Amino acid sequence: MIPAYTGAQVRAAEQPLLDAGAGPGLMRRAAHGLARHTAELLRRERGRVYGTRAAALVGTGNNGGDALFAMAFLTRRGVACTAVLLGEKAHDAGLAAFRRAGGRVVDGRPGNNAGAQPREDEDTDDGGTDDGSPRWRAAVAALAGADVVIDAVLGTGARGGIELPLLPNGALVVACDLPSGVDADTGNAADSALEADLTVTFGALKTGLAVGRGHLLAGRVEVVDIGLGPHLGDPDLYVIERSDVARLLPRPARDAHKYSRGVLGLVAGCDRYPGAAVLSATAAVNAGLGMLRTVALGRAAELLAHAVPEAVPAEDTDVRVQAWAVGPGIGDDAGQLAAAKRAIASGLPCVVDASALRRFEPSDGRGNIVLTPHAGELQDLLTRAGLDVEAGDIAADPVRWARRAASTYSSVVLLKGPATVCAAPDGYTVVCNAGGPELATAGSGDVLTGIIGKFLATGNQLGDTRSLVQVAATAAAVHGLTVHTIGSAATPQSARALAERVSAAVDTVGN
């Protein structure tokens, strides 16, 4: 697991070192890491470092200082470097070092009225600012032709919105510590924040790079160790890695039989929505389940019999299983909703999804239940519990609201989204960043429910809600990895294809 910390935690860890006069050393290590990773990116994407062109957008604080020192290193490696100063001041020592190394400095400050003229062939990306003022003209002209632009306007000291100049088309973007305008604590981002190819972050991974828009804007993330380790304390959350998935995956014992491999009860599907039951059932079976008992009605039952012959129909929830998965495709069917309620009340481990979430009450919660809402369903859960929360609030701080729902409903909450946030009632949180937009199709959630159900039924990883969070994150990772078992990431993928590839995904991490 990769530990992630809020910006406030990282700043607190830095403080004793700053008090002891270690600030310049910290910055030198950060700058060295930024220069090294930027050079590696140039070598990979441009085939060389010497003779390339770099520009940095430099703000007033230490974040800008990091970039100035980093560009001093790069200048010495034969990179033509330009610093575009966007604030009233710049880090003194960093600026002096950059000038000494022979770097070029351009004044992009608000008061600058002597801006350079744009080149005639200037070609810029959308998204930034070019209101024609000399300030932005100077910045845009200085950036033209850059192979790489280092975004070092704001780091963990950011407050509120930010304006940035237009970037040249085709330039690589490296964010220094985090993309300017991203909130290191939450992942919320200013509209103008730039999308990076690479983020080089210092001291520790920041929560804001693991979740929300910050995660989407960060690109590849490299963590540079600057020696904060002993001062960091408990992380805000963890990001699950492939090696964790391999460790946490339940494996059958050599003397396993179908009951020891897990028996899952599935309450899914109805006449109106028969397909969801097939997707959940297929995923559960392909995840390595010992036996599946299905409570399905009418067309859903017929379809299941054809599509998933392994599924053993059950008349009711009065059957012997080790865990339940309830909700996919049950819609408003009164019989299926009642069956889901009974399964939830059985006391067995249970994953609750889709329509079953709409009837789930805080008093139904307990430590062996996983709720799997998307943002809209989370808003509904929170609103029904008396909390005033808008969709935008959840997008701006998904970890906070997933935790809030987990404590309110005394259950583990798996919040679906570009990053999957799994939170326990005590706040322990694991984020899964496997997969991508390929997973955002109707039916994909039904697949995830089947995988979680299988892991709950196997049960050998369950102990407390923290273990259950890890189980949920492992299931989310397997779900995400199904994407990588089919063609390239750009290959369109149906939920059915994902369900059928669950065994291949388990195989990729399990071996």
Ligand SMILES: NC(=O)C1=CN([C@@H]2O[C@H](COP(=O)(O)OP(=O)(O)OC[C@H]3O[C@@H](n4cnc5c(N)ncnc54)[C@H](O)[C@@H]3O)[C@@H](O)[C@H]2O)[C@@H](O)CC1
């Ligand atoms: N503190 C340390 O020892 C270290 C800090 N490091 C770097 O320092 C950064 C934090 O430095 P700072 O605390 O100086 O903060 P930043 O450099 O992130 O920004 C602070 C400056 O930006 C201004 N500012 C804030 N919000 C603004 C906005 N919306 N628009 C325009 N200006 C705005 C503030 O007035 C202040 O001058 C980290 O992200 C990291 O890059 C690294 O050098 C490692 C060591």
